[in-house]
Amino acid sequence: MSNNNVEITARQDRFQKLLQEYAPEADGAFIFSRLSIYYFTGTMNTGVLWIPKAGKSILFIRRGEERATHESTLETIVTFNSYKNILATFTEKGIKVPACIAAEMNGLSWSLSSRLSKSFPDTRFIAGDQLIAITRAYKSEEELQIMRKAGAKHHHCMNDLLPTYLHEGISELDVAHKLLDLYYQQGHNGILRMETFGEELFAGLVSIGDSGNYPSAFNGPNGAHGIHPAVPYMGNKNITWEKNTAMIIDNCFNLDGYHTDKTHTYWLGKKSDIPAIVQQAFDFCVETQNYFAEQLKPGVIPAELWDECQQRVAASQWTDGFMGLGRNKVSFLGHGIGLAIDEYPVIAKGFNQPFEEGMTMALEPKIGIKGIGMVGIENTFEVTANGGKVLTGKNDEIIVI
Structure with a gap:
């Protein structure tokens, strides 16, 4: 096109x-x-x-x-x-x-x-x-149509298809391989592109338990051991999913060159066994995502949203782990996305150019919890006069396996 x-x-x-x-x-x-x-x-x-x-x-x-x-x-x-x-x-x-x-x-x-x-x-x-x-940063109707299709496929794979393959004992790497296989079946182009000089990514990140807090060299809140120090992406074959453990998956779908970005949290075990701190952290991330999605309107200043986000976090119990635990912490809430994953603008300090209708943004509130791992959510949104329109589906619950 x-x-x-x-x-x-x-x-x-x-x-x-x-x-x-x-x-x-x-x-x-x-x-x-x-x-x-x-x-x-x-x-x-x-x-x-x-x-x-x-x-x-x-x-x-x-x-x-x-x-x-x-x-x-x-x-x-x-x-x-x-x-x-x-x-x-x-x-x-x-x-x-x-x-x-x-x-x-x-x-x-x-x-x-x-x-x-x-x-x-x-x-x-x-x-x-x-x-x-x-x-x-501005996306035409043709570009938006591609991203809407990508987002629908992305949601279908992560929320509908993948859970049927998940089980106790599966490794991070096996999860990444299965999800990638599902993506290919749904038309994923097999490539992810980053704008930042020297930055790269392959098939996103799968982190089970405290792997989500592993020291990261990637400019994002989510930690991961990855395959190997030379390939710090996807997942590790030696880290397996055991009962009463959280898993977070953060990855992108590429269709006709355009990306959508999505993260979700999964739990192995009974919903009633999810620790209160995990559920509360996830709920805070969902509330944060949904609130700021409503603010994705033409004329709104990204930097002002970041200031407001910091104020909301400061008034909560999640100051230490929000957007990364320890040195994994990053100073942004969301980023533009399109032909590259990390496009303009960013919801962060210094981004004072207002949003325009037709921009696309990924919001990714996440919280690292010491000894437990990382939980959170991410979806890709279209900036509209009525606020952010989600492109990657809606699921405000932890996916329980």
């Missing part, structure tokens, strides 16, 4: 308006990350996308020009092997060498940025990452 000419044109128009408003000194922008190149062109490729302040864009790619012309509606796609080739193309097309370019700095390595600077010695580069992020 992303090769739809109307869709691609609307995305570039939106970005150009933001560029003119917030970076009027820039003559255009250079975009380097494969995800953003795909978003603005409809083809996933390695190279440089030039979007001028006004007018038509040029895609420069290392290879695959024939495929790119099939997938993208851009009129000008050029194969290049040096940044100097970009200057030559500019000259050929009568484009004046830009005095200032807004560059996607997170999408370029240090070595490549040094080569770029040498090829454009008289050009000043400014950061254009936030403008790209704001552009991508």
